[in-house]
Amino acid sequence: MTTQAQAAICYGSEKPFSIEDIRLDDPRDDEVLVRIVACGVCHTDMAVRDQHIPVPLPAILGHEGAGVVEKVGSAVTHVKPGDRVIMSFDSCGHCPSCDIHKPTYCYNFFPYNWIGTRADGSPTAYQGGTPLNANFFGQSSFATYAIAHASNTARVPDSAAHLSMETLAPLGCGLMTGAGAVLRSMAVRKGLPIAVFGTGAVGLGAIMAAKIAGANPIIAVDIHDSRLALAKELGATHTINDKSQNAVDEIRALCPQGLGYAFDTTGINKIIEQAFSLLAPLGIVGIVGASAPGDMLTFDESNFMGGGRRVMGILGGDSDIHGFLPELIEHHMAGRFPHDKLIKTYPFDAINEAFHAGESGEVVKPVLLMPS
Ligand SMILES: [Zn+2]
Ligand SMILES: [Zn+2]
Structure with a gap:
């Protein structure tokens, strides 16, 4: 028996999303049918719409889904119908990285x-x-129902029963990436300085996590004053508007010994290379911003080797969703990860408006609410 649903179909950058009737397959043994309640809008959705990522179109996008389990396959044991879940990216479970x-x-x-x-x-x-x-990301959550997998579906802990789905949904991608980059990939040490370049959802997730890790100072760099004000509210000790100030000079003055960590979310080569030049010995520049294909970075070799400095590509903040998502939820409930300040909700049929708000920078994290 298949499931009738409604989904926002993406036809590419030329056409708006259109909400249409679809039919979903039955979940297989290792799959989960989820009734979607909320889904975050992320820059990766926009990158696919614009075909910077070659996912075949037309397609159902959406990869920050949260909802209620409707049905599970016979091999699924960690969730059951009625459970609240968050979905994230999928993985194979049997390669050298998954191992x-x-x-x-x-x-x-x-x-x-x-x-x-x-x-x-x-x-x-x-x-x-x-x-x-x-x-898409093992889910396709711009829809009223989605087929997900045991591997990319995390159960919301009972202790978080009071949290709304719109608060939970966006934890599965950008926020997890920023927080995981700081707490896992780079394992930021207490008392060391960090600079975060770009204060969208990923950068702000990193700033909240840097405060949790005890980094000091925490320097936010952006070109929008409103974002920088939010960064300060969420834990940045210093903010630099790179349009009116010289970020390199300002950071040198604040951290004469160099940065312990630089985290780039912009994907702009010049910023990444400058960030590298600001590192202290053993400093790490973490990179999550997607540069244009074929872009090359240039670093001074003696500076790279001499101080044991590292350039680290980071995907998803090294997160293992079954472990890291509950940890982030704990931080949120304790008031240490107030990511709800970034969210604005939109009804599902206002998906094009939500995309526009995310792209213009007016809203950091638009979240769609599905009709009940
Ligand atoms: Zn995403
Ligand atoms: Zn794998």
């Missing part, structure tokens, strides 16, 4: 998240009998 619980670096990341079908090529969604590209 050491680093699923964000899954050797099979592409087929498990971005080919428009299950990794074996079978479709999860149909429209009038024709297969439709879905299974």
Whole structure:
């Protein structure tokens, strides 16, 4: 028995999203049918719409879904119908990265998240009998229902029963990436300085986490004063507007011994290279911003080797969703990760408005609410 649902179909950058009737496959043994309640809008959705990431279109996007389990396959044991869940990226579970619980670096990341079908090529969604590209990040949550997998579905702990789905949904991608980069990938040490370049959802997630880690100072760099004000509210000790100030000079003056950590969310080569030049010995520059394909970075070799400095590519903040998402929820409930300040909700049928607000920078984290 299949499931009738409504989904926002992405036809590319030329056309707005359109909400249409679809049909979902039945969940297989290791899959979960989720009634979506809320779904965050992320820059990766925009990158796919604009085809900077070659997911085949038309497609159902959405990868920060949260909802209620409707049905589970026979091999799924960690969730049951009625449980509240958050979904994240999917992974294969049996490659050298998955073996050491680093699923964000899954050797099979592409087929498990971005080919428009299950990794074996079978479709999860149909429209009038024709297969439709879905299974985006193992979910495709811009819809009223989604087929997800045991591997990318995290159960919301009972202790968080009072938290709304719109608060929980966006934890599964950008915020997890920023927080994980600080707390896991770079393992920021107490008392060392960090500079965060770019204060969107990922950068602000990193700033909240840097405060948790006890980094000092915590320097936020952006070109929008409103974002910098939010960064300060969330834990930045210093803010620099790189339009009116010279970030390199300002950071040198604040941290004469150099930065312990620089975290780049901009993907702009010049900023990454400057950030590297500001590192103290053993300093790390963590990179999550996607540069244009073919872009090359240049570093001074003696400075790189001499001080044991590191350049670290980071995906998903090295998060293992079954471990890290509950940890973030704990931080949120204790008031240490107030990410709800970034959220603005939109009804599902205002999806195009929500995208516009996210792109213009007016809203850090738009979250769609599905009709009940
Ligand atoms: Zn995302
Ligand atoms: Zn894997």
